[in-house]
Amino acid sequence: MELLFLARDGDSAAFGELVRRLARPALAVAIRVLGDHALAEDAVQDAFARLWREAGRFDAERGSFPGWWRRMLMNCALDARRRLKPVQPLELAAEVADPAAGPEDAAHSNGIAALVQAAAASLPHRQRAALTLFHGDGLSMAEIADALGSTEKAVEGLLLRGRAALRDKLEELRGVER
Amino acid sequence: MMRKDYSESEFEAAVEAWAKTDFGDDAAIGRIIARTEKLAETAMPETRTHARHGWRKLVFGVGIAASVAVAMLVMPGTDPKTGMKQEVSFIEAEENGTDSDETVDSFALLYTPTMEEELYI
Numbered sequence: 001m002e003l004l005f006l007a008r009d010g011d012s013a014a015f016g017e018l019v020r021r022l023a024r025p026a027l028a029v030a031i032r033v034l035g036d037h038a039l040a041e042d043a044v045q046d047a048f049a050r051l052w053r054e055a056g057r058f059d060a061e062r063g064s065f066p067g068w069w070r071r072m073l074m075n076c077a078l079d080a081r082r083r084l085k086p087v088q089p090l091e092l093a094a095e096v097a098d099p100a101a102g103p104e105d106a107a108h109s110n111g112i113a114a115l116v117q118a119a120a121a122s123l124p125h126r127q128r129a130a131l132t133l134f135h136g137d138g139l140s141m142a143e144i145a146d147a148l149g150s151t152e153k154a155v156e157g158l159l160l161r162g163r164a165a166l167r168d169k170l171e172e173l174r175g176v177e178r
Numbered sequence: 179m180m181r182k183d184y185s186e187s188e189f190e191a192a193v194e195a196w197a198k199t200d201f202g203d204d205a206a207i208g209r210i211i212a213r214t215e216k217l218a219e220t221a222m223p224e225t226r227t228h229a230r231h232g233w234r235k236l237v238f239g240v241g242i243a244a245s246v247a248v249a250m251l252v253m254p255g256t257d258p259k260t261g262m263k264q265e266v267s268f269i270e271a272e273e274n275g276t277d278s279d280e281t282v283d284s285f286a287l288l289y290t291p292t293m294e295e296e297l298y299i
Binding site for chain 1: 184189191192193194195196197198199200201202203206207209210211213214215217218219221222223
């Protein structure tokens with residue numbers, strides 16, 4: 001928090017330290033949401049640029065810094081996904097989003113996480129975001145709703161549908177693997 | 179091909195593993211840090227918005243106060259001598275003879291001076 005206050009006064013060294021602390025978890029979340037390393041890197045870069053520009057807008061009385069930052073990051077990640085849309089249909093984009101983690105590659109991969117990442121590639125990005133925040137960061141429905149600019153009810157639906165679709169896809173991939 | 183052999187606990191473990199795996203690589207993180215540091219050196223953050231919001235509130239408040247003042251001046255109030263509420267109606271205006279004269283009005287509408295008359299006047 002102190003680093004943020006220094007950063008908003010123009011302290012680039014404090015901002016650099018803040019970026020070093022936030023970069024790794026932010027990139028991991030963005031990769032899970034977007035399923036593409038290059039897109040995720042750009043989204044995190046955008047989020048940090050926004051953080052630097054808009055540090056002065058943070059109001060501690062209206063919420064915590066982690067929640068504010070998470071919302072900023074999610075907005076950038078979901079925007080990156082939207083930018084991808086006009087170039088190719090979403091279904092196709094999902095299939096090619098993570099070329100290193102296609103069904104065949106994942107089948108040969110020994111990591112269960114890589115297999116789930118391949119399965120998750122077919123899920124809509126908001127479902128992936130909800131799953132990531134719920135299972136990865138252990139956030140509550142209200143916190144996820146806040147990060148995604150949605151309602152708790154909608155997040156509940158995203159999680160239910162996301163889990164069901166992920167399970168189906170995982171079973172399908174396991175079938176390919178055997 | 180489809181095999182429904184994922185138990186609930188197996189599925190939960192798989193999702194947890196995925197959600198907690200660090201997919202990011204050091205090279206990507208290094209690039210992000212380098213680019214961000216460069217940005218922070220070349221650009222300044224926006225000025226604090228709390229002060230800007232203060233100005234907005236002040237301007238808004240002054241606007242409201244001015245509107246109320248104008249409304250008080252325009253609206254009929256209470257006569258300080260009699261304590262009676264001052265009201266303006268068209269009937270009252272007619273009774274007081276303040277309305278325009280119909281004959282003059284119609285003459286004014288009918289009579290249009292010529293160029294020479296206008297010059298003479």
